[in-house]
Amino acid sequence: MSKFTLAVVAGASAAVGAATTAAIYGLGGSRRQTPETQSVTTATRTGPLPPIQQRDGPHTPGPIIPPVDPSGVFQYGFPGPVNDLHSAVSLTSAFDRAKRNPHWVAEHITPASLLLRNGDRRHSYFAEDPAIPEKFRAKLTDYARSGYDRGHQVPAADAKWSQEAMDSTFWLSNMCPQVGEGFNRDYWAHFEDFCRRLTSFYPSVRIVTGPLYLPKREADGKWRVSYEVIGHPPNVAVPTHFYKIIFAEDGKTGGNVSLGAFVLPNAVIHNDKPLKDFEVPVEAVERASGLEFAGLLPPARRRRLCDEINCSVIVKEYAERQRTMMTPPPAKPGQAGTGLAQR
Amino acid sequence: MSKFTLAVVAGASAAVGAATTAAIYGLGGSRRQTPETQSVTTATRTGPLPPIQQRDGPHTPGPIIPPVDPSGVFQYGFPGPVNDLHSAVSLTSAFDRAKRNPHWVAEHITPASLLLRNGDRRHSYFAEDPAIPEKFRAKLTDYARSGYDRGHQVPAADAKWSQEAMDSTFWLSNMCPQVGEGFNRDYWAHFEDFCRRLTSFYPSVRIVTGPLYLPKREADGKWRVSYEVIGHPPNVAVPTHFYKIIFAEDGKTGGNVSLGAFVLPNAVIHNDKPLKDFEVPVEAVERASGLEFAGLLPPARRRRLCDEINCSVIVKEYAERQRTMMTPPPAKPGQAGTGLAQR
Numbered sequence: 001m002s003k004f005t006l007a008v009v010a011g012a013s014a015a016v017g018a019a020t021t022a023a024i025y026g027l028g029g030s031r032r033q034t035p036e037t038q039s040v041t042t043a044t045r046t047g048p049l050p051p052i053q054q055r056d057g058p059h060t061p062g063p064i065i066p067p068v069d070p071s072g073v074f075q076y077g078f079p080g081p082v083n084d085l086h087s088a089v090s091l092t093s094a095f096d097r098a099k100r101n102p103h104w105v106a107e108h109i110t111p112a113s114l115l116l117r118n119g120d121r122r123h124s125y126f127a128e129d130p131a132i133p134e135k136f137r138a139k140l141t142d143y144a145r146s147g148y149d150r151g152h153q154v155p156a157a158d159a160k161w162s163q164e165a166m167d168s169t170f171w172l173s174n175m176c177p178q179v180g181e182g183f184n185r186d187y188w189a190h191f192e193d194f195c196r197r198l199t200s201f202y203p204s205v206r207i208v209t210g211p212l213y214l215p216k217r218e219a220d221g222k223w224r225v226s227y228e229v230i231g232h233p234p235n236v237a238v239p240t241h242f243y244k245i246i247f248a249e250d251g252k253t254g255g256n257v258s259l260g261a262f263v264l265p266n267a268v269i270h271n272d273k274p275l276k277d278f279e280v281p282v283e284a285v286e287r288a289s290g291l292e293f294a295g296l297l298p299p300a301r302r303r304r305l306c307d308e309i310n311c312s313v314i315v316k317e318y319a320e321r322q323r324t325m326m327t328p329p330p331a332k333p334g335q336a337g338t339g340l341a342q343r
Numbered sequence: 344m345s346k347f348t349l350a351v352v353a354g355a356s357a358a359v360g361a362a363t364t365a366a367i368y369g370l371g372g373s374r375r376q377t378p379e380t381q382s383v384t385t386a387t388r389t390g391p392l393p394p395i396q397q398r399d400g401p402h403t404p405g406p407i408i409p410p411v412d413p414s415g416v417f418q419y420g421f422p423g424p425v426n427d428l429h430s431a432v433s434l435t436s437a438f439d440r441a442k443r444n445p446h447w448v449a450e451h452i453t454p455a456s457l458l459l460r461n462g463d464r465r466h467s468y469f470a471e472d473p474a475i476p477e478k479f480r481a482k483l484t485d486y487a488r489s490g491y492d493r494g495h496q497v498p499a500a501d502a503k504w505s506q507e508a509m510d511s512t513f514w515l516s517n518m519c520p521q522v523g524e525g526f527n528r529d530y531w532a533h534f535e536d537f538c539r540r541l542t543s544f545y546p547s548v549r550i551v552t553g554p555l556y557l558p559k560r561e562a563d564g565k566w567r568v569s570y571e572v573i574g575h576p577p578n579v580a581v582p583t584h585f586y587k588i589i590f591a592e593d594g595k596t597g598g599n600v601s602l603g604a605f606v607l608p609n610a611v612i613h614n615d616k617p618l619k620d621f622e623v624p625v626e627a628v629e630r631a632s633g634l635e636f637a638g639l640l641p642p643a644r645r646r647r648l649c650d651e652i653n654c655s656v657i658v659k660e661y662a663e664r665q666r667t668m669m670t671p672p673p674a675k676p677g678q679a680g681t682g683l684a685q686r
Contacts, residue, residue, distance in 0.1 A: 064505045067459065068451035070435040073549045076590060076600070077638035079437065079447050083424055092413040094422065097633030098556075104422050108411035118407065135630060162407045206416045213441075215572040223577035226569040229558040234566035247419060257419070287478055290440030295420035 086131055088168035090159035095129075097136035099237035101176045104210040104291060105153040111199045114158070119166030121156045129173035138172040142231030148238060149185070151178025153209040155192045176211045177230055177238040182268030188242070190313035191264065194275065195246060201309055202258070203251035211239030212263065212288050241265050243285045245293045248305055257297055260305030261285050271315045279306055429474055431511035433502035438472075440479035442580035444519045447553040447634060448496040454542045457501070462509030464499045472516035481515040485574030491581060492528070494521025496552040498535045519554045520573055520581040525611030531585070533656035534607065537618065538589060544652055545601070546594035554582030555606065555631050584608050586628045588636045591648055600640055603648030604628050614658045622649055 073079075083103060084095035094103040128137055143150050153174050159165040168174075178184040198205045215223040228238040241263050248258040261282045262275070286292050294302075305311065416422075426446060427438035437446040471480055486493050496517050502508040511517075521527040541548045558566040571581040584606050591601040604625045605618070629635050637645075648654065 064459075064461065064507075066432045066508070067456040067504055068433070068453060070433065070449050070451045070549075071430055072451060073435075073449045073551060073590060076640040077635055079449075079551060079634045079636055081424070081426055081437070081446055081633055082635075083426075087414055089409045090411070090413065092416075094424070098631070099633075103424055106413050106416045106422075108413045108415060110411060113410040116407075116410065135626070136633060161410055164407075165409070206413075208416060208422060215577045223572045224569055225572060225580065226567055229566045229568060234558045237568065247416060283478070288441070290424055290442075290479060291422045292420055292425075293422055297419040 084132055084173070086173070088165075088171075089162070090165035090168050091154040091174060093153075093173055095132055095136075095173050097132070099211075099213075100136060100138040100142070100235055101211050101237055101239065102153055102173055103289070104208050105174055106206065106208045107154040107158055109158050109196065109199055109205050109207070110203060113161050114196060114199055116161035119160045119163040121166060123163060124156065124167050124170045126150055126170050126172065126175070129171040131171075132173055138175065138236045139231065140172070142236045143172075143175075143177065146177060146230040148177035148230060149180040150175040151184045151188070151242075153242075154207075155189075157192065158196065176242070177228075177236060177266075178242070179266055179268060183264075183266060187269035187271060187273070187313065188264065190271070190315055191244070191262070191275065193316070194311070194313050195244070197314075198246070198248050198305075198309070202248040204249040206247040206249070208245040208247075208293060210243055210289065210291075211237075211266075212241040212243055212285070213237065214240050214288060216240075239266050243289070245282060245285060246305055247294075248308075254301070256301050256303050257294075258303040258305040258308050259294060259297075260311065261293075263288075271313075275312050276306060279311065427475055427516070429516070431508075431514075432505065433508035433511050434497040434517060436496075436516060438475055438479075438516050440475070442554075442556075443479060443481040443485070443578055444554050444580055444582065445496055445516055446632070447551050448517055449549065449551045450497040450501055452501050452539065452542055452548050452550070453546060456504050457539060457542055459504035462503045462506040464509060466506055467499065467510050467513045469493055469513050469515065469518070472514040474514075475516055481518065481579045482574065483515070485579045486515075486518075486520065489520060489573040491520035491573060492523040493518045494527045494531070494585075496585075497550075498532075500535065501539065519585070520571075520579060520609075521585070522609050522611060526607075526609060530612035530614060530616070530656065531607065533614070533658055534587070534605070534618065536659070537654070537656050538587070540657075541589070541591050541648075541652070545591040547592040549590040549592070551588040551590075551636060553586055553632065553634075554580075554609075555584040555586055555628070556580065557583050557631060559583075582609050586632070588625060588628060589648055590637075591651075597644070599644050599646050600637075601646040601648040601651050602637060602640075603654065604636075606631075614656075618655050619649060622654065 081097060084093075084097070086093055086095075091105050091107050093105040095101075096103045126140060128139055132138075150172065152169055153176060154169050156166055156169045159169050178188065195205065195207055213225050213227055215225045217223055225240070227240055230236050230238060243261065243263045246258075246260040246262075248260070250256045250258075259282060261280050261284070262278045263280050263285060264278050282293055424440060427436075427440070429436055429438075434448050434450050436448040438444075439446045469483060471482055475481075493515065495512055496519060497512050499509055499512045502512050521531065538548065538550055556568050556570055558568045560566055568583070570583055573579050573581060586604065586606045589601075589603040589605075591603070593599045593601075602625060604623050604627070605621045606623050606628060607621050625636055
């Protein structure tokens with residue numbers, strides 16, 4: 001069954017009855033009868049499977065008509081998960097209803113978009129996202145006195161081009177609990193600044209940001225995932241790490257794309273730590289998150305970001321950064337002061 | 344944007360280019376402009392938001408045309424998550440690519456389906472599921488020497504009506520790591536037996552089964568989720584709990600449905616423990632899993648399962664259970680020996 005068909009089922013079954021679902025779904029057919037998967041099936045079992053007729057017992061000669069309808073439960077509602085794929089002017093996101101954090105938030109910045117200054121973060125307010133059902137929503141009260149920042153995934157500073165654009169970065173569906181001092185207000189902010197400075201060398205930069213919940217090897221040799229959940233009752237998961245996948249485009253149709261993937265721990269990171277220490281293969285983020293980021297990008301168009309530019313942060317102290325929040329964006333290529341040495 | 348549209352986007356964007364995606368997606372429009380969500384928005388912020396024209400800065404008089412295209416990243420592939428919704432003759436399932444366990448597996452049993460005995464588990468083999476991309480698949484080697492059973496979510500014993508039906512319960516996409524002795528081979532098996540015995544009173548029983556990863560309050564008062572990940576490298580999450588949502592149907596079109604929801608820890612459970620101790624509201628499973636199970640079932644049609652029948656397990660020792668595996672299914676209503684006293 002194709003992804004398209006599955007997606008239609010997923011959408012349709014939430015709204016219509018079991019009869020339609022069954023009709024679309026083609027109940028009774030096995031999904032593993034395509035030549036491709038059949039060969040894999042055979043490979044993982046001990047020898048080929050006999051045709052179904054030979055397996056019929058004495059009670060039912062001839063092919064068996066399934067006596068049950070497992071997908072019929074959709075008549076009571078499609079279980080999901082629903083990933084709340086949403087778009088606003090400044091970001092597109094998918095939401096994890098079990099952890100009340102986004103799965104990923106995608107943004108797009110250009111030299112021109114960073115030059116516009118029509119939005120001011122002093123006019124924006126953190127807000128619960130009414131597009132997420134109440135039962136699965138992150139709440140303002142979950143973060144209150146939790147000890148964690150409401151950490152933007154798409155930074156407000158990337159969406160100054162209109163107040164609406166900036167406002168839409170303040171929904172809690174664009175937030176995760178982040179360690180404040182030493183991370184969100186420091187190294188992570190320097191990393192976000194690095195991403196903006198990329199527009200000095202690339203006319204178009206796309207960034208996908210999101211949380212990870214990574215296992216750690218313990219003293220007994222076993223791997224465990226362990227993370228706090230904030231709120232009373234506990235509601236929002238505190239990620240162990242955050243990733244950014246960066247697509248720096250050369251601006252040509254079908255042109256080259258310089259890829260960079262970074263994974264940072266949700267913890268105090270010393271400013272001296274080189275950004276390159278956090279560089280990982282895109283596939284590492286994919287395995288950890290269950291997501292896929294560049295499956296349709298042909299290898300011939302791929303470049304490695306950190307081969308082309310100097311992947312390092314510039315440390316600006318928090319107070320200074322706040323003061324310069326509304327100063328012009330980074331200089332254009334060829335101008336001094338971008339902080340990104342081209343190799 | 345309706346779920347249907349989102350689902351189409353999710354499916355389509357994996358296969359087609361950015362142009363189509365952008366066309367379907369209606370880029371630039373904000374999702375929160377419907378009257379319903381707008382009112383919620385206003386309620387969660389401090390006063391109504393002024394119209395966007397009044398917010399324009401001096402640089403751009405008039406409405407702002409978005410200078411960016413956040414969903415344009417879909418040209419490199421849709422990130423997902425893809426939930427691998429699949430159907431086989433004996434089950435329908437959705438898969439969690441981050442944890443390599445199912446989100447849920449749905450089945451359907453009837454008195455007639457349990458009477459058929461054309462499948463034999465001695466002819467079935469545990470197998471990796473070729474329908475899940477290799478990168479996200481649970482592997483046989485992950486379970487090897489892990490100390491955990493390959494725990495069926497839809498039990499093999501519910502799918503004896505054909506060998507194909509039974510075989511399709513042996514894909515690892517129908518498994519989670521389960522504590523063996525004291526749980527999978529004992530209390531959990533008694534619980535599965537309880538579900539089968541429901542067909543003595545209800546002509547049609549639907550069961551949705553899946554894993555949970557629940558937080559626990561620690562000594563410092565904080566809530567933490569903590570679970571092992573098995574495999575080398577670590578690959579498959581070990582759930583802390585398992586749920587079953589039971590829909591016992593009266594067999595009439597639009598008839599009554601008796602609902603039962605149970606959450607059991609993935610741990611040794613003493614046989615004396617009453618099953619009713621594990622009964623929870625359906626909504627508790629929904630909040631914990633991020634899923635929804637009965638949104639389309641009108642309250643007037645709902646009954647509470649444990650109000651109608653005696654929700655308790657019958658303890659059969661493992662050896663005896665293995666011996667009686669192929670004996671006839673539970674007796675019909677009115678006959679003795681079902682072990683379910685009708686109230």
